[in-house]
Amino acid sequence: MTKALEIKNGVKTISSGRHIMDNLNFSVSPRDFVTILGGNGAGKSTLFNAISGQLTLTSGSVLLNEEDVTTKSEEYRAKYIARVFQDPKLGTAPRMTVAENLLLAELRGKKRGLKKRQLNQQKEFFFEQCQKIGNGLENHLDTPTGNLSGGQRQALSLLMATIQKPDLLLLDEHTAALDPKTSKQLMALTEKTIEENELTCLMITHRMEDALNFGNRLIVLDSGQIKKDFNKEEKSQLDLPDLLTFFNL
Template sequence: MSAMTNTTSSVPLLELKHVSTIVNAHTPSATKILNDLNLTIYPGDFITVLGANGAGKSTLFNVIGGNLAADEGDVLLHGDSVKQETEEQRTRFLARVFQDPKLGTAPRMSVAENLLLASHRGQRRGLHLRGLRSHMAEFKTMAASMQNNLENRLNTATGNLSGGQRQALSFLMAVESKPELLLLDEHTAALDPKTSQQLMTTTNDRIAQDHLTCLMITHRLEDALTYGNRLIVLSDGKVTYDVRGEEKKQLTKEKLFGFFDEL
């Protein structure tokens, strides 16, 4: 089954220019995790991100998401620097799903309450929830799209869901407001093969349906080859391989394995 891809624009959405992050700065053991990294992301890109452990994949996501400041270089959104913006400020254009199903949701809140909270992503809001009942039909339809019985658990505390249902909820919360940029940080890695494939299929469909721009870290070469219009490989904190379109379609597992042998 071929994966659907988005139509990309020639005007960048996000740019990382000469970005470096340094651990133990100003000491003899100073180490650059990202090392003069350059990456341009265009609207409609669905980029799969590969790299060995320690290559800088999670650090890249942390710099984009504002969890970690870039020590050198700049991060530009539509040409304007967002380097100084906090993680919270960046939620106006960005959403992220983590590998751990326990992250990204409030365990004591119900599924519906989590979805209502996510609907206000990037907006100023108080601590109280309003109008939950009026959204229930909408949330039921959204949850049903995950095809894992989540629609029948809208009043269940999120902490009582299965791992697959909780990760499905995390994904729904991330895409609910159609963010300009979606970061998927190995979001299927903690799931069993059947649940993982189900979530990956739904992910691909939703990205295509809503014309989302997405970066997805994965260790599954099949997923990296099957999904997205573009594939990048990180090594030693840099983008060392960047392929897209027809060239990406010609890639095979064997070719990727050979590339990793060279790292």
């Protein structure tokens, strides 16, 4: 079966000589929803940055849909990868309206010539997409994104990341800055979006309940290596005390 993502013998060494990714081997099948746990310094951000092209590996390779993209730029990989960050301020342009942000997202991976942006023609489609979220975002199409609540802005970021179906969706602790109620709503929206669009997704989380309740696979990172890798059946047997023990590796 074609792999959506594969990292082979991934190593990233920093100036001190320490490996922040230590001979990591990792593959993801299409439509996998993988949750990722690990303490501070475990290598979670390094993993995502290596996948997205924000960070270049010292050695090893990164493949997307079996294409070697190890030397490809972050901009090149953006045609295939969408990422939602922890900070609601990232991933959206604050002075642009909701509709303008969505229009920009819809052009991801497409050629952009000098032509009229045709924003008004798209507003009905954007209204319908925002309405599915269920938090009133559809009533703010002409509102600057910087005026939205944190929850609305993260929901918009998720919509922007998936309005053009990505080959790989990276969720980088995307609920961490939200209150528990808003986080729960966004996770419900996340699961629905992934299922309806049949997306392949990696999600870093510090919320252990989310690591247990979402996804068909769970990996635990420590010192730049994968220490545990649970499939759906194995994951279903875990509970919160089990997860806590992994942080004493």
